[in-house]
Amino acid sequence: MSVAKVIEFSSSSTKGVEDAVQSGLKKVAETVKNIQGAWVSETKVITDSSGHIKEWRVNLRITFVVE
Template sequence: MSVAKVIELTAASPVSVEDAVKTGLKKCSESVKNIRGAWVNEVKVVTSGDGTITEWRVNLRITFVVE
């Protein structure tokens, strides 16, 4: 039997939502082992004064197996 835990984090990228998710997962994997999946439960953007998107932000719920 295994036990899983879920943590929540926010990651950002000036490129895309996908890049923000990859960045968050990569950084998280530096300290969390056995990551099994992630759920993107929120997407936000930061804009400049003219409405141009300058940064994508994602809120992730990351599931990993506890050893």
């Protein structure tokens, strides 16, 4: 029998959503083993006063199998 756990965290990037997700997963993988998948549960942008995007932020839920 396997047991899975879900953790939630936030990540950001000035390049885009995909980069925010990739860099977040890479950072989590430094300490969490057996990652099985991730859900982007929320996407947010930070803008300047003229409406140009300065930063992308994502909230992720990561599932991993507990050893």
